[in-house]
Amino acid sequence: MTEQEPGMAEEADAIVIGMGPGGEAAAARLAEAGLSVIGIEKNLVGGECPYYGCIPSKMMIRAADSLAEARRVPELAGTADVGADFAPVAQRIREEATDDWDDTVAVERFEKAGGRFVRGTARITGTRTVSVDGRDFHASRAILLNTGTDPAVPPIPGLAGTPYWTNREAIAATEAPDSLIVLGGGPIGLELAQAFARFGTRVEVIEALQALLPAEEPEASGLIEDVLTGEGIGVHTGTRAERIDHDGASFAVEAGGRAYTGQRLLVATGRRTDLDALGLASLGLDTGARTVPTDENLRMAEGVYAIGDITGHGAFTHMSMYQARIAASHILGEPTAGAEYHAVPRVTFTDPEVGAVGLTERQAREKGLPVATATAQIPSSARGWIHKAGNQGLIKLVADTEQGILLGATSAGPTGGEVLSMLTLAVHERTPIRRLREMIYAYPTFHRAVEDALGKLP
Numbered sequence: 001m002t003e004q005e006p007g008m009a010e011e012a013d014a015i016v017i018g019m020g021p022g023g024e025a026a027a028a029r030l031a032e033a034g035l036s037v038i039g040i041e042k043n044l045v046g047g048e049c050p051y052y053g054c055i056p057s058k059m060m061i062r063a064a065d066s067l068a069e070a071r072r073v074p075e076l077a078g079t080a081d082v083g084a085d086f087a088p089v090a091q092r093i094r095e096e097a098t099d100d101w102d103d104t105v106a107v108e109r110f111e112k113a114g115g116r117f118v119r120g121t122a123r124i125t126g127t128r129t130v131s132v133d134g135r136d137f138h139a140s141r142a143i144l145l146n147t148g149t150d151p152a153v154p155p156i157p158g159l160a161g162t163p164y165w166t167n168r169e170a171i172a173a174t175e176a177p178d179s180l181i182v183l184g185g186g187p188i189g190l191e192l193a194q195a196f197a198r199f200g201t202r203v204e205v206i207e208a209l210q211a212l213l214p215a216e217e218p219e220a221s222g223l224i225e226d227v228l229t230g231e232g233i234g235v236h237t238g239t240r241a242e243r244i245d246h247d248g249a250s251f252a253v254e255a256g257g258r259a260y261t262g263q264r265l266l267v268a269t270g271r272r273t274d275l276d277a278l279g280l281a282s283l284g285l286d287t288g289a290r291t292v293p294t295d296e297n298l299r300m301a302e303g304v305y306a307i308g309d310i311t312g313h314g315a316f317t318h319m320s321m322y323q324a325r326i327a328a329s330h331i332l333g334e335p336t337a338g339a340e341y342h343a344v345p346r347v348t349f350t351d352p353e354v355g356a357v358g359l360t361e362r363q364a365r366e367k368g369l370p371v372a373t374a375t376a377q378i379p380s381s382a383r384g385w386i387h388k389a390g391n392q393g394l395i396k397l398v399a400d401t402e403q404g405i406l407l408g409a410t411s412a413g414p415t416g417g418e419v420l421s422m423l424t425l426a427v428h429e430r431t432p433i434r435r436l437r438e439m440i441y442a443y444p445t446f447h448r449a450v451e452d453a454l455g456k457l458p
């Protein structure tokens, strides 16, 4: 690298700051379209999802679910001697998912697409100007922000300075601990709690609010609490950790008048953004806010775009990729349909999977909409009954009775995330409930429970 002359900024058409899933995809697309693109990443190209999130966690879940399925053999098909070993999945996470947390392949892929890669922490210094460790850059067309989130660590007395895990250390674990205390009953906490428990870890989940997965339907929260409790996981809702100690070997957590001990502590209490560090004040934006407001083409200011977790429309890889597509099209001057958020799908990959799309009943009622709901239980459907062991699940529909459409739906069950696809289409397209009732549902599938629930709507 040559020394930069003072006052001389390196030029590009577009600068992408933070290369999470959407940033990486948008940067490559813009470069392939012939723009000069600089991609800046302080850690690993690809972001949280491939290295510390979705992909390695789902590998862990796949392994853990295979153990659970094998343990169902006695109820269905004879005997199975199941011995859990964390080593194969730890190895798979290192070798197949993360390349041992090395992004060489991703950097090369971006450079092959024509992009210029810069490793470092970027800060916006003005309209279309960016600084990285003393180097200045200028974008003639656009800056795209995709800086994501970091784990939020609550200020619980005693916690700071202890060797607690966030998702990042949990994903890098080489063995399942003997015991684990999980702070937070959201998607990260529950997916990892169940996965480790299935490998033999004694797990306690401490959730401050009254329900697990508090953002989802209470029926889904209740279902997942029953399942986790049934698997021997301690679930403590409405419980706040008041003090944490680590004696060099294990953690002690005081919460709700009780003491919990565990070899490991996983802090999964949400995510945080640091918009101040990003220099957004130089664009006149409120850096005290947790998310950045964007228009339908993901613009937060003239020539500045933001995508992914920082937009606050759902911290999901599919959201980051969806917004990347729109932002990149807009930067390229192509027509876009504009971002819509009425049918955001999400799946928590516990077993049963908890899928949901659109509004929950509470959200719909809070909007003052005319709401009717209906639920169908998976175990009472033909397929659920056949499935037997591990068949817990439900479908819940949230309908707008005036418009005769679905505003939202929950699909929990053995393949809850897959069944969600038809409900996502229905909410996205605002398909009349009348037409959904007229459809043919293959027998005996899990998605036939959707037909049962539709039949119960007024």
Ligand SMILES: Cc1cc2nc3c(=O)[nH]c(=O)nc-3n(C[C@H](O)[C@H](O)[C@H](O)COP(=O)(O)OP(=O)(O)OC[C@H]3O[C@@H](n4cnc5c(N)ncnc54)[C@H](O)[C@@H]3O)c2cc1C
Binding pocket: 017, 018, 019, 020, 021, 022, 023, 040, 041, 042, 043, 044, 045, 046, 047, 048, 049, 052, 053, 054, 055, 057, 058, 120, 121, 122, 123, 146, 147, 148, 149, 167, 188, 278, 307, 308, 309, 310, 314, 315, 316, 317, 318, 319, 320, 349
């Ligand atoms: C354990 C876990 C499991 C998950 N499972 C799923 C799942 O199953 N499905 C799903 O859809 N989502 C899942 N998620 C969420 C998903 O990982 C994120 O929503 C996804 O990564 C998209 O985030 P993003 O695009 O905002 O950017 P991120 O992936 O957060 O990446 C942002 C990047 O920006 C970089 N960066 C930040 N600031 C700067 C700066 N100033 N300069 C340069 N670089 C910077 C960071 O180093 C990072 O690489 C999971 C998350 C976790 C933690």
Ligand SMILES: NC(=O)c1ccc[n+]([C@@H]2O[C@H](COP(=O)([O-])OP(=O)(O)OC[C@H]3O[C@@H](n4cnc5c(N)ncnc54)[C@H](O)[C@@H]3O)[C@@H](O)[C@H]2O)c1
Binding pocket: 154, 183, 184, 185, 186, 187, 188, 189, 191, 206, 207, 208, 209, 213, 214, 239, 240, 241, 268, 269, 270, 271, 314, 315, 316, 346, 347, 348, 349
């Ligand atoms: N399958 C998926 O798509 C998937 C999986 C994992 C994560 N994610 C994404 O990552 C985001 C972050 O996940 P998350 O589970 O960390 O966050 P979250 O905000 O969804 O859940 C955190 C939970 O911790 C609880 N909590 C907060 N402070 C607490 C405290 N001091 N003590 C006890 N409980 C406390 C909250 O009430 C909340 O229920 C999710 O919102 C989701 O968008 C998605």
